Amino acid sequence: MLNYVHSIPTKVFFGKGQIQRLPEALAPFGKRVLLAYGGGSIKRVGLYDTIMKLLHDGGFTVTELSGIEPNPRIESVAEGVRLCKENHIDVILAVGGGSTIDCAKAIACGVFYEGDDLWQMIANGRGRKKALPLVDVLTLSATGSEFDGGGVISNMKLNEKLGAGLTYPAVSICDPTYTFTVSPYQTAAGSADIMSHIFEGYFSREDDCELSDGIAETILKTVMKYTPVALRDPENYSARANLMSCSSVACSGIPEYGKESTGWPCHAMEHELSAFYDITHGVGLAILTPRWMRFILKKDPTALPRFVRFARNVFCLEGEDDQALAQEAIDRLEAYFKSTGIPMTLKELNIDEKHFEVMADHANRNDRLAHAFVPLTRDDIVEIYRACL
Ligand code: NZQ
Ligand code: ZN
Secondary structure, eight states: OOOOOOOOOOEEEESTTGGGGHHHHHGGGOSEEEEEEOSSHHHHTTHHHHHHHHHHHTTOEEEEEOOOOSSOBHHHHHHHHHHHHHTTOSEEEEEESHHHHHHHHHHHHHTTOOSSOHHHHHHTOOSOOOOOOEEEEEOSSSSOGGGSSEEEEEETTTTEEEEEEOOOOSEEEEOGGGGTTOOHHHHHHHHHHHHHHHHHHHSSSOOOOHHHHHHHHHHHHHHHHHHHHHHHOTTOHHHHHHHHHHHHHHTSSGGGTTSOOOOOHHHHHHHHHHHHHOOOHHHHHHHHHHHHHHHHHHHOGGGHHHHHHHHHHHSOOOOSOHHHHHHHHHHHHHHHHHHTTOOOSSGGGTOOGGGHHHHHHHHTGGGGGGGSSSOOOHHHHHHHHHHTO
């Protein structure tokens, strides 16, 4: 087990009715609030009115930034920075899914960025930065942005989508009832994203991190148990609550404690798909994951014991033939993703081979995947993309 640092400064208010804590969450930072949200779901579900009333009653002044896109754009970040500076904003309140929270994180840092080009702040983005305080109300279980310090911003002019170390939310209000209205497609995609955050650390070389691996396996089983329930019965509180807790822990770093970072190969490959085709992140991950697993298992036989552990501990498979166990586990995972109703091939998303080589080069920039569980070359990545067609 390698050394690790536990440092997550975010306070989470989890559960029904926690929105009532919003005024006390904002108050220490000041009265001038930038309310950031997406394309309107918070208005359709009534959350906007609830929040505006709380803010009004609490004597806050509100400036709004609406229309933050799924796969948030650098242009929205720039607009948010402008609004913050113009209105002397004290604190940002992000209400939405990962895209809104990520955009708000970039705005929070962008206010203090001294360069001319905000995209450079994202592109150079390692390490935490000076930032405005951020409070969020989560409405979609997926990315874990409510409990981590990263953000992912897109520059469609450059076909780039990059993750950066930005800032942690000071407070996240996580009420599972706000996810009752999430569509089946986004519910399934979000669940695939949660699972992928686990796979990226679980498939690693450190075999003695029992706590991390146990948390990882529990999250995988929990997500596969409750996603079908949420799809059948969108207002099932237990299902939505379990998915929301899994969302926060899966991407927090905790399931990777004691492990060397793998470079997150499926995320590296998926961000290229999103950067060129603006697809839903979790759908891209669900398509890539089983193909990546089959590829690395074939490329490097030393990967087998991890897959056997995955088969036994997550799918409760039994038998003496390790290869058969590993293949069966991957098949079951693929069948599970299919059963949630999301596309499972790139063709269904109208993606062909055209950009595979450029995407592969970029996914592996600075030899990012040289330390993956099974290191990947550019040609390997192209082969994985092809297997996804
Ligand atoms: O924009 P609105 O109208 O709010 O609608 C959104 C959006 O269309 C809708 N939605 C959200 N909550 C809803 C709802 N619809 C009905 N009821 C609700 N309660 O869902 C759609 C997708 O929202 P989005 O925020 O884009 O989804 P998600 O949370 O999956 O975020 C995806 C983004 O996060 C990045 C992804 O790459 C992508 O850009 N990631 C961020 C990470 C992080 N910060 O740590 C890690 C992840 O690996 C990921 O890369
Ligand atoms: Zn993800």
